[in-house]
Amino acid sequence: MAAIAESSVVGGRQELQRLAIDHTRVRARQRRLRELGRHVALGLITFVLVAPFYYVLLASLKDSHAIFQYPPELVPWPPFWGNYANVLSHTNFLRWMFNTLFVATTVTVLKVFLDSMAGYALAKIDFTGRKAVFLLMLILLMVPGGALIVPLWSLVNSLGLINTYLALILPPLANPLGAILMRQFILGLPRDLENAARLDGLNEFQIYWRIVLPLIKPGLVVLAVILFTDQFMSFIWPLIATTSDDLIVLTVGVASLRAHGGVDYGLWSASAIMSLVPIAVLFFILQRQFLARSLAGALKQ
Amino acid sequence: MRFSAEEHARLRRRVRLRREISGWLFLGPMFACFVLFLVVPVFGTLWWSTRFGGLIGGTKFVGLDNFTRLITLVGAPQAIRNTLVFAGISVPLILAGALGIALLLARLEKGGAVYRFLVYFPVLVPGVVAALIWLFLTNSDFGLFNETLRAFGQSPVTWLSTDNALGILIALDVWRNVGYWAMFFVAAIIGLPDELYQAAKLDGASAFARFRFLTLPLLRRIIFFAIVVSTIWAFQVFDTAIVLTRGGPAGATTTVVYRVWQYVFGSSNKVGYASAISLVMIVAILALTLVQMRVLRSRRGGD
Amino acid sequence: MIEPRSSAMPAVAPAIELVEVTKHYGKSEAVRGVDLAIAPGEFIALLGPSGCGKSTLLKLIAGLEELTDGEIYVGGKLANYLKPSARNVAMVFQNYALYPHMTVRENVGFPLKMGGVPREEVRARVEAAANLLQLTTQLDRFPDELSGGQRQRVALGRAIVREPLAFLMDEPLSNLDALLRVEMRTELLRLHKRVGRTTIYVTHDQIEAMTMADRIVLMNKGEIQQIGSPSEIYGAPANTFVAKFVGSPPMNLIEGRIEQGSDGLTFRGAAEVPAGKAFAGLSVGPATLGIRPEHIEIVDADHPDAIAAKVDLVERIGSNSNVFLIVAGQASLIANVDADTLIREGDEVHVRIQPEQVRFFDAAGNRVEGKGAAR
Numbered sequence: 001m002a003a004i005a006e007s008s009v010v011g012g013r014q015e016l017q018r019l020a021i022d023h024t025r026v027r028a029r030q031r032r033l034r035e036l037g038r039h040v041a042l043g044l045i046t047f048v049l050v051a052p053f054y055y056v057l058l059a060s061l062k063d064s065h066a067i068f069q070y071p072p073e074l075v076p077w078p079p080f081w082g083n084y085a086n087v088l089s090h091t092n093f094l095r096w097m098f099n100t101l102f103v104a105t106t107v108t109v110l111k112v113f114l115d116s117m118a119g120y121a122l123a124k125i126d127f128t129g130r131k132a133v134f135l136l137m138l139i140l141l142m143v144p145g146g147a148l149i150v151p152l153w154s155l156v157n158s159l160g161l162i163n164t165y166l167a168l169i170l171p172p173l174a175n176p177l178g179a180i181l182m183r184q185f186i187l188g189l190p191r192d193l194e195n196a197a198r199l200d201g202l203n204e205f206q207i208y209w210r211i212v213l214p215l216i217k218p219g220l221v222v223l224a225v226i227l228f229t230d231q232f233m234s235f236i237w238p239l240i241a242t243t244s245d246d247l248i249v250l251t252v253g254v255a256s257l258r259a260h261g262g263v264d265y266g267l268w269s270a271s272a273i274m275s276l277v278p279i280a281v282l283f284f285i286l287q288r289q290f291l292a293r294s295l296a297g298a299l300k301q
Numbered sequence: 302m303r304f305s306a307e308e309h310a311r312l313r314r315r316v317r318l319r320r321e322i323s324g325w326l327f328l329g330p331m332f333a334c335f336v337l338f339l340v341v342p343v344f345g346t347l348w349w350s351t352r353f354g355g356l357i358g359g360t361k362f363v364g365l366d367n368f369t370r371l372i373t374l375v376g377a378p379q380a381i382r383n384t385l386v387f388a389g390i391s392v393p394l395i396l397a398g399a400l401g402i403a404l405l406l407a408r409l410e411k412g413g414a415v416y417r418f419l420v421y422f423p424v425l426v427p428g429v430v431a432a433l434i435w436l437f438l439t440n441s442d443f444g445l446f447n448e449t450l451r452a453f454g455q456s457p458v459t460w461l462s463t464d465n466a467l468g469i470l471i472a473l474d475v476w477r478n479v480g481y482w483a484m485f486f487v488a489a490i491i492g493l494p495d496e497l498y499q500a501a502k503l504d505g506a507s508a509f510a511r512f513r514f515l516t517l518p519l520l521r522r523i524i525f526f527a528i529v530v531s532t533i534w535a536f537q538v539f540d541t542a543i544v545l546t547r548g549g550p551a552g553a554t555t556t557v558v559y560r561v562w563q564y565v566f567g568s569s570n571k572v573g574y575a576s577a578i579s580l581v582m583i584v585a586i587l588a589l590t591l592v593q594m595r596v597l598r599s600r601r602g603g604d
Numbered sequence: 605m606i607e608p609r610s611s612a613m614p615a616v617a618p619a620i621e622l623v624e625v626t627k628h629y630g631k632s633e634a635v636r637g638v639d640l641a642i643a644p645g646e647f648i649a650l651l652g653p654s655g656c657g658k659s660t661l662l663k664l665i666a667g668l669e670e671l672t673d674g675e676i677y678v679g680g681k682l683a684n685y686l687k688p689s690a691r692n693v694a695m696v697f698q699n700y701a702l703y704p705h706m707t708v709r710e711n712v713g714f715p716l717k718m719g720g721v722p723r724e725e726v727r728a729r730v731e732a733a734a735n736l737l738q739l740t741t742q743l744d745r746f747p748d749e750l751s752g753g754q755r756q757r758v759a760l761g762r763a764i765v766r767e768p769l770a771f772l773m774d775e776p777l778s779n780l781d782a783l784l785r786v787e788m789r790t791e792l793l794r795l796h797k798r799v800g801r802t803t804i805y806v807t808h809d810q811i812e813a814m815t816m817a818d819r820i821v822l823m824n825k826g827e828i829q830q831i832g833s834p835s836e837i838y839g840a841p842a843n844t845f846v847a848k849f850v851g852s853p854p855m856n857l858i859e860g861r862i863e864q865g866s867d868g869l870t871f872r873g874a875a876e877v878p879a880g881k882a883f884a885g886l887s888v889g890p891a892t893l894g895i896r897p898e899h900i901e902i903v904d905a906d907h908p909d910a911i912a913a914k915v916d917l918v919e920r921i922g923s924n925s926n927v928f929l930i931v932a933g934q935a936s937l938i939a940n941v942d943a944d945t946l947i948r949e950g951d952e953v954h955v956r957i958q959p960e961q962v963r964f965f966d967a968a969g970n971r972v973e974g975k976g977a978a979r
Contacts, residue, residue, distance in 0.1 A: 038405045039412070045402060046419040049476065053422075055445045056434045068443050070451065111331075118331035127324025133332065140339055142530070142590045144537045146558040147579040150565055150572055151345025152338065154356060174338035179331055195668050196701035200762075201689035201718035204323045214705045233427040235540040236558070240566055255429040255544050258436075265437070272433045279425045287418065302623055302675050304682060312685040316670070 053276075060084070060269035067265050083270035093271060095246060096253035101278065103168045103238075103249065104231035108224050110169070111178055115223060116216070119182025120208050124194065134183070137176035145171075146236055153240055167241040168249070172231060178223055185219035186212055225286065232279060250275055346583060349576035356565060356572050367577035377578065379552050380560040383467060387556065388535035391471045391478075396527055398479040403486030404512070417487075421480040428477070428540030435473050435545060466546050466553045473541055478534075482527055489523045490516070522597055529593040533586050557582060617680055619644040619802040620665060620770055625674035627660055627826075634660040636826040638674070642770075642804065647796055649817035650806045653849070657826040658806045662772050665804065666695050679769050689718075694763035695772040698779060700755045702747040702762075708734075709743040712761040719766075733761040736795070753784050760795070770802040777812065789816065810850050814838070822846050844969040847894050853926055853938045855963075856900070858893045862886055862964070871964075874935030875911045877957050886972060892965040897926065897940035899961035902947065903954050910954035913937065918949055929955065 059067050061079040087093045121127070122134050145152075152171060153162070161167045189212065197207045213220070235251040242248060248256070254271055257264075302309075350367055354360030371377055402420060406413055423431065438445045439460035447457040460469050493516070501511050517524075539558040542548055548555040548563075555563075557578055564575035618641040627635040635657040642648050650658040663669040665676055667688035676683045678691045694715070702711050713730045721729075734740045737757040747755055756776060763771055776792075777785045793816050796803055807813055813820050814834045822829045822837060822845075830842040841847035847855040860873020862883070869883040870876065871893050903910050913929040916936065920943060927939045927947060939955060947953065966972050 034408075035410055038409050042402070042405050042409070042416045045405075046416055049423055049480070050419050052434050052438055052445065052476070056437050059437055059443075070443070070448065114331040114334070117327040121324050121327035125320060125324040125327065127321045127328075130324065133328065136340070137335065138594070139587065139590065140343065142533050142586050143339070143343060143583055144533065144558075144586065146537045146539055146561070147582045147586075148339070148342040148346060149561065150349050150356070150576050150579060151342040153565075154349070155338070155342060155345065157356075170334065171338040173331070173334035174336075176335055176339070179335075190699060190701070192697040192699050192701035193703070195663075195666075195688075196695070196697060196703075196762075198668065199666060199688045199693070199695050200715040204327070206718075208327070211703065229425055233425075235428055236562065240562075251427045251429045251540070254427075254433065255540070258433065258544050259547075265440075265443075268433050269437060272430050275430045276426060280422075283418065283422070283425065287414070304675060309684070313670075316685050 056269045056272050059265060060273050062266070064264075064266055080266075083266035084274070086264075086267050087270045087274060090267070091257065091271065092245060092248065092253060093250075093274065096248050096250040097274075097278070099168075099247060100232060100250035103165065104228050106165075106169050107172050107231050108227040111173055111175075111227050112220055112224055114173060115178030116182045116186075116213060116220065117208065118179040119184075119186050120212055122179065122183040123186040124207075124212075125204070134180075137180055141176050141180065145234075149236060149240060152237070156241060163242050163244050163247060165247065168238055168247070171237060171241075172227075172234070175230075178227065181223055181226075182216070182219065185216045189215055221286075225282070228282065229279065343583065346576050346580050349572055350580045351573070352576075353571070353573040360572060363573065367573045368581075371574070371577055371581070377560060377574075380555045380557050383553070383555055384536055384538070384557045386467065387471060387474070387538060388532050391474045391535055392528060392531050394471070394475045395478045395531055396482060396524065398475065399482035399486055399527075400524075402479065402483040403490055404516075406483065406487050407490040417484065420483055423477050423479075424481045426477065429544045431473060431477050432541045432544035435469065435476075435541075439469055461546055461550070463550050463553045466550060470538070470542060470545060470554050473545065474535070474538065477541075478531065482531065485527065486520070486523070489520055493519055525596060526593065529589050533589060536582060536586065616643060618642055618677070619646070619679065620804070621677040622661075622665070623675040623677070625661070625664060625676060626672045627657075627664055627669065628672045633826050635664065638823075638826075638828055640821060640828070640831065642802060644802055645800050647803045647805065647816060647818045649813035649820045650804060650823060651808070651810060651813040651820050651849075652823035652829075653808060655825075656823040658808075658823050659774055661823070662695075662774050662804060662806050665691075666693055666772050667691050689715075692769040693772055694766045694768040694770075695774065696756075696759045696763050696776045698775040700747075700759040700779075702755060702758055704747050707744050707746055708739060708750070708758050708761075711747070711758055712739075712765050715762060715766050729765050730761075733765045736764065736798075737761050752780050753788060756780065756788060760792075764795075764799065768801070770804060773803065773805045775807055776805075778807075778809075792816065810852070814850070820850075822849060824849075840971070841894070841963065842971055844892060844894070844965050847963065847965070847971075851896060853897050853940065855894045855896050856937045857965070858895075858935055858937075860891065860893060862888050862891045864888060871962075874932040875937075875957065877959060877962060878909065886964060890967050891972070892967075892969070893957075894963040894965060895957050895961060897938045899958040900937060900939035900941075901956045901958065902927075902939065902941055902945055903956045905954045907954065907956055909956045909959075911956065913953055913955050915947055915949055915951045915953060918947060929953070931955075 058074070058076060060083050061076045061081075062069075062073065063080045063082060066073060066076065066080070122130060156162055156167050156171070161170070193211060193215075194207055197211050202210065233251065234249070235255070238249040239252050239255075242252075254275055257268055257271060349360075351362060351364055352360035353363045353367070406416060406420075409416070426434070437443075441447060441457055441459055444460065446460060450457055459465065497515060497519075498511060501515055506514070536556075537558050538556045539562065542554045542556055542559050543562075546554045548559050561575040561578050564571045564578075620640075620642040622638050622640040625635055625638040625640075626633070638657075638661060650661060652658050660669065664671055665678070665683075667683065667686060667690075671684055678686075678693060683691050703714065706714065709730055712733055713726045716726045716729060730743075731740070734743055737760055739754070739757055739761060742750060742754060742758075747758070750758065756779075759776070777788050780788060789812060796816075805812075805816065814837075817834060819831060819833055820837050821831050824845050830837060830846045832840070832842075837846060837850050841850065841855070844857060847857065858871075858873045858875055860871055862869055863872050864870075865878065868878075869886060869888070870878045871883075871891065873893060875893075877893060905912075911931060913931045915927060916930050917928040919926040919928070922943065924940055924943050925945065925947070927941055929937045929939060931937055937955070941947070964972050
């Protein structure tokens with residue numbers, strides 16, 4: 001804090017102004033330095049986090065000879081596409097990708113509705129057992145899928161569903177996170193809106209469909225993203241639930257490259273990069289979504 | 302009143318019934334899946350943990366045998382130890398890193414979006430792919446780590462050895478998860494009231510003091526939540542372990558879930574042991590969850 | 605005790621009738637045994653402080669909450685177990701509750717559409733309502749593009765277009781700024797005169813109630829305190845709560861006793877008020893005297909009924925002033941006098957309580973009336 005000169009000093013006003021300007025300038029410079037520091041730190045951190053991807057991308061564009069070369073080429077030119085060709089021709093990659101996308105999309109679409117309906121019931125309908133159900137869901141929320149593989153497998157098997165798409169689609173529907181999330185979003189809606197809808201003659205389903213769903217769209221998007229990425233990354237359950245070649249999902253397939261088929265670094269790197277494409281695309285699309293309009297001021301807060 | 306009590310009761314019952322039905326119609330489908338594929342298996346674990354045998358073919362009842370033999374089981378203690386070490390080191394590293402990144406990001410004035418995208422990206426990578434990527438980092442011949450060492454004139458290290466493998470697994474996990482919690486903390490920090498910081502600055506508090514006495518206490522609840530959840534996740538490490546090192550070398554990266562899988566689907570066929578371990582894990586996690594719910598409900602300061 | 609008196613009602617079937625209506629939320633009793641009959645075309649104000657149960661009562665009538673006990677009749681039919689949309693009532697909410705993702709036209713037409721009205725008719729009725737409320741130019745806008753007053757009118761339009769048996773309004777003007785509120789108040793009244801539908805209007809603002817209602821239902825803590833026309837509520841309050849709630853500044857209440865004096869009954873408390881017509885028929889005993897600020901005059905010291913007082917504070921509010929007085933060193937009175945009365949803080953003055961305007965309340969707070977008391 002600069003000392004403020006007494007303006008009783010001759011020429012004091014100018015002195016004051018000069019000091020004030022200096023002070024602001026010093027402050028601004030400090031702020032810029034701090035900002036720069038943050039950028040440097042974040043830049044380093046991001047570099048460390050992202051470098052592995054670049055390195056694998058590099059490897060995927062080199063033939064096996066170039067991979068072992070030291071010093072390694074930082075920009076392989078010309079790029080070697082053979083690895084990618086190999087993935088497509090020598091592995092079932094496309095089938096794996098299709099399976100994963102199919103299951104992920106189906107689960108996401110189904111669960112968005114199932115969970116939003118369940119969330120609506122938990123938030124807005126007063127029925128017996130509502131509190132108990134919610135509590136049960138909260139408690140079992142954290143139970144990990146990995147701990148349940150034994151009885152789950154046995155159950156799905158006795159339903160005759162092992163090695164079917166249903167085996168991949170149905171169990172994820174049990175995750176209570178979605179219903180809990182939806183309940184929170186729906187509870188946040190203004191209450192009078194629902195009251196007005198009731199008076200206007202909507203039945204329960206219509207209120208859900210025409211009023212609640214459109215208004216929780218951001219929440220639905222969040223849920224859909226979580227569901228999709230969860231399914232995309234799911235590994236241990238698909239590993240044991242489907243064994244036939246045409247049902248293998250991406251994660252299991254890629255893991256199998258390491259398990260069987262010998263060591264082929266080019267193949268591995270190419271398949272790793274190709275696996276990342278859907279997620280990168282999804283993320284890119286979402287970045288733009290975050291500029292969506294917020295809930296209109298039709299209701300005073 | 303012009304209508305009798307019985308008539309009122311009858312009509313009221315009808316209205317109630319309609320409401321109950323609509324409630325269960327909405328909740329039903331999801332709840333059915335929830336019960337069938339989550340609640341039932343939880344009890345199923347209980348049942349299976351008392352049996353001995355394989356998944357297909359018969360099993361016989363052995364009571365609490367599986368539990369008592371758990372400690373002496375081949376590989377089980379090691380798996381448990383590995384998992385605990387893993388969780389014990391990775392969680393603090395992840396959360397500390399996430400908090401640091403969050404503090405930087407939250408105060409950033411411009412350009413945050415790019416960093417957020419890049420920091421969060423590893424989170425979206427499936428474990429198996431992440432493990433594959435790290436094979437390229439840890440490879441003794443051309444791995445990025447050894448190449449960097451070589452560039453600085455150091456000798457190469459065997460990263461996936463018996464001693465180092467678990468450390469690599471931890472590093473991998475940190476790399477994958479730090480972005481997730483960083484975003485979480487950023488949202489929390491942005492939500493903190495500005496006036497408190499301005500007041501603290503006027504009081505002459507340094508940046509570090511502001512962090513220690515203002516930010517940390519205010520974030521106490523969220524940090525606690527993060528610790529519990531990331532610990533629970535740490536207990537479930539599996540896919541990275543299987544792809545990176547197949548649980549080796551010599552069981553160095555065998556985790557609990559890995560053991561479970563091995564017991565059931567691997568070479569062994571001991572469903573009972575697998576379920577017993579699973580049950581222990583479930584109970585531990587439930588206990589953690591309940592503790593968390595209790596703590597987060599009672600303490601008020603961090604609101 | 606004086607029964608809550610209602611002004612004479614024509615012998616027509618009530619549009620809405622409440623019989624022993626009760627609502628409990630767990631342990632708390634929001635509405636206790638409310639009885640009320642509303643004639644067709646009446647404008648009823650449900651008035652009371654926050655938490656008195658007026659909004660709950662409105663929601664019970666609308667069917668948005670379930671009765672714990674009692675009966676509600678709408679249009680002569682038992683409505684307890686009818687869905688809100690089946691009760692033929694329309695509601696205007698404090699927060700307007702407009703559908704943010706629909707245009708004004710869609711918002712207003714929505715109840716008709718849901719009711720299966722043919723599209724052509726919907727359009728006609730929506731435009732008629734828009735004309736009535738001067739919304740024709742806003743029909744294709746979205747709620748977030750409108751001002752507060754416009755949104756309020758859309759909410760009204762949505763209710764009007766249904767041509768219901770009754771309008772239920774839940775503090776519809778509280779979210780508007782003061783000037784707009786006054787404007788909308790007159791507009792609502794004008795609308796009521798044109799459309800003539802039964803209206804139940806919930807408010808905590810006594811001025812709204814007094815200026816708009818045919819009858820006021822004053823509530824406190826879930827119970828009805830008094831039902832009556834604005835002048836009845838003002839001039840003949842049933843108990844001290846009513847006396848203090850309605851009127852600004854509130855009625856002065858002085859505690860004391862009615863005693864036998866030299867020539868007839870006299871009230872002795874911080875002030876002494878001798879017998880007047882107001883005392884006829886009263887008995888000796890503890891009583892509270894009520895007198896409205898505008899019925900306290902400043903007089904000269906030698907006036908026979910003069911009471912000594914000291915001026916504590918003077919609030920000048922335009923054409924008159926509120927004078928806060930301290931009498932006998934403890935009781936405080938508020939007098940409302942003409943603005944040009946020369947008076948200053950600290951003055952020692954004398955005041956007179958107009959005996960014809962005095963109201964008495966017993967120890968329980970209920971008004972006691974003697975024969976010949978002023979109405």
